[in-house]
Amino acid sequence: MxxxxxxxxxxxxxxxxxxxxxxxxxxxxxxxxxxRKLSDELRCLVCQNQSIADSNAxxxxxxxxxxxxxxxxxxxxxxIKEFMVDRYGDYVLYEPPFEPMTxxxxxxxxxxxxxxxxxxxxxxxxxxxxxxxxxxxxxDIERIKSLQSELNFPDQNKNSENNxxxxxxx
Amino acid sequence: xTEIKQNSKSMTQRFMPLIIFGLxxxxxxxxxxxxxxxxxxxxxxxxxxxxxxxxxxxxxxxxSEDLKGKITLxxxxxxxxxxxxxxxxxxxxxxxxxxxxxxxxYKDKKQDALRWLAQLGNPYQVVVxxxxxxxxxxxxxxxxxxxxxxxxxxxxxxxxxxxxxDQQNFDExxxxxxxxxxx
Numbered sequence: 001m002x003x004x005x006x007x008x009x010x011x012x013x014x015x016x017x018x019x020x021x022x023x024x025x026x027x028x029x030x031x032x033x034x035x036r037k038l039s040d041e042l043r044c045l046v047c048q049n050q051s052i053a054d055s056n057a058x059x060x061x062x063x064x065x066x067x068x069x070x071x072x073x074x075x076x077x078x079x080i081k082e083f084m085v086d087r088y089g090d091y092v093l094y095e096p097p098f099e100p101m102t103x104x105x106x107x108x109x110x111x112x113x114x115x116x117x118x119x120x121x122x123x124x125x126x127x128x129x130x131x132x133x134x135x136x137x138x139x140d141i142e143r144i145k146s147l148q149s150e151l152n153f154p155d156q157n158k159n160s161e162n163n164x165x166x167x168x169x170x
Numbered sequence: 171x172t173e174i175k176q177n178s179k180s181m182t183q184r185f186m187p188l189i190i191f192g193l194x195x196x197x198x199x200x201x202x203x204x205x206x207x208x209x210x211x212x213x214x215x216x217x218x219x220x221x222x223x224x225x226x227x228x229x230x231x232x233x234s235e236d237l238k239g240k241i242t243l244x245x246x247x248x249x250x251x252x253x254x255x256x257x258x259x260x261x262x263x264x265x266x267x268x269x270x271x272x273x274x275x276y277k278d279k280k281q282d283a284l285r286w287l288a289q290l291g292n293p294y295q296v297v298v299x300x301x302x303x304x305x306x307x308x309x310x311x312x313x314x315x316x317x318x319x320x321x322x323x324x325x326x327x328x329x330x331x332x333x334x335x336d337q338q339n340f341d342e343x344x345x346x347x348x349x350x351x352x353x
Binding site: 046058086088090 | 209210211212213277302303304307308309310312313
């Protein structure tokens with residue numbers, strides 16, 4: 001029982017450490033929501049695979065305080081994002097902006113998907129086409145007939161067997 | 171005849187995965203050689219952000235208005251920053267060659283910063299202290315060392331991320347210095 005208690009206590013303590021949130025007091029729930037959204041959407045530039053909300057880095061801490069201060073001063077979400085982009089560039093946004101420079105980024109996956117579908121369809125169509133052209137040309141039939149007579153097989157016109165024999169005959 | 175044609179077609183088809191693989195290798199190879207730490211600054215070509223900060227080593231405040239009139243380097247450093255120590259000799263040489271350099275002490279303790287300068291030498295015209303890092307946010311600073319080149323009109327013309335002692339960083343910086351010195 002004591003062991004269990006210690007384990008749970010340790011687990012809780014790790015959790016508290018992993019989420020570096022200072023205690024900010026918000027005027028409203030909406031404001032707190034905006035704060036959480038922004039700090040989740042902005043990249044910490046020091047540890048680049050973490051958001052400002054997740055990072056323990058000094059800069060992330062400063063930027064959280066900055067966001068909080070701006071919210072308190074009545075700035076809205078767009079204004080705060082603009083503030084960050086003006087200073088750190090688009091890179092600070094996890095979701096890149098939609099502009100000519102990033103069209104490939106936004107449309108690329110869709111483009112690859114469409115190309116994939118195009119090729120898949122062509123491939124299937126080719127498969128179907130090769131099924132249809134099982135019919136032999138008169139030249140082939142002549143050749144089969146001569147082979148059959150050479151090997152003394154009875155004359156058969158079923159395509160599948162003809163194909164088999166053609167294979168064996170080689 | 172038809173057989174040959176089909177064969178050649180299946181040859182390209184057979185090599186298609188290899189070709190795609192090759193292209194991917196090139197693409198990912200280029201991606202690997204890029205340095206994700208180098209985030210281009212949106213501030214280049216824009217006026218230097220205004221700030222008023224206390225001097226590190228004397229009483230009073232420094233106003234960024236005083237940056238205007240001469241080509242200036244603003245060198246962001248801290249005593250906790252290892253690469254700042256590495257680049258310091260080069261910063262000193264730059265100062266000796268007549269470059270106007272302002273030290274921007276970033277998120278540092280006053281005693282540590284002063285000791286650091288006493289130990290390694292102080293090449294700066296002035297040193298300002300941004301203890302809480304608030305002014306640095308306006309400059310888009312995300313680490314140290316960083317060095318900004320500001321022209322006579324007070325426009326940021328270049329930013330070095332990392333030590334200026336790095337040969338490539340140094341050459342790039344000098345190229346811009348040369349370019350704007352003529353103006």
